[in-house]
Structure formats: structure tokens, C-alpha cells
Amino acid sequence: MVAPADNRNPDEPGSGAPPEPVDARLYVPDPKGWTARVKQGWEKLYCFYKQPGQDYFHQLMSGEIYLERGEEVVCLMCALRRRLITTDRLNWQHRDRSRTGGETDA
Numbered sequence: 119m120v121a122p123a124d125n126r127n128p129d130e131p132g133s134g135a136p137p138e139p140v141d142a143r144l145y146v147p148d149p150k151g152w153t154a155r156v157k158q159g160w161e162k163l164y165c166f167y168k169q170p171g172q173d174y175f176h177q178l179m180s181g182e183i184y185l186e187r188g189e190e191v192v193c194l195m196c197a198l199r200r201r202l203i204t205t206d207r208l209n210w211q212h213r214d215r216s217r218t219g220g221e222t223d224a
């Protein structure tokens with residue numbers, strides 16, 4: 119069972135700011151070594167990973183946001199699929215909770 123997303127953060131002041139219609143923020147649970155980059159120009163650059171069912175590496179578009187770690191280039195779709203990034207704003211809390219073994223809501 120997937121726990122519902124909790125948008126309330128006690129660290130944020132509830133100062134009446136209107137809720138964002140779409141939360142498109144992304145988080146890297148293990149950010150060490152990763153850099154977020156924007157593809158500049160049309161020089162050929164390929165994602166490090168293949169899509170399931172495809173036997174070729176797909177090319178990144180100009181302006182596409184991707185992750186980079188050393189020679190590893192990962193588009194956001196593959197990064198999400200491989201769980202290098204997450205939309206879970208409180209992923210560190212969930213991860214810490216699972217590590218301590220106190221609760222199992224994952």
C-alpha cells in the first residue's frame with residue numbers, strides 16, 4: 119500500500135501561500151556525485167540507460183534536463199525509473215524511518 123503524499127512540512131511557514139497546481143519538484147535521495155544539467159545545443163548526447171523493450175540508447179534533446187555523474191548521463195525518465203530521483207519531498211524521512219525499522223509504511 120502506498121502512503122498518500124503529505125505536502126505539509128512543519129519547516130515551512132503556513133503563511134497562506136496558494137498551493138501549487140502541480141508539484142513538479144524532483145529530489146535526489148542520494149545526491150552525492152550527481153549534478154543536474156541542461157543540455158546545451160544539438161551535439162549528440164545519449165542517455166546512459168536504455169528504455170525497457172528498446173535496444174538502443176536514446177538521444178537527449180537540446181534544453182533537456184538530465185543528471186550527470188562522471189561519465190554517467192541519465193535522462194529524468196530513466197532517473198525516475200531507476201529511482202535515482204523521486205517526487206517524494208520527504209524521501210529522507212521515509213528512508214530514515216525504514217532504516218530504523220520503527221515503521222513499515224513503504
Ligand SMILES: [Zn+2]
Pocket residue numbers: 165166167168176192193194195196197
Ligand atoms: Zn534515459
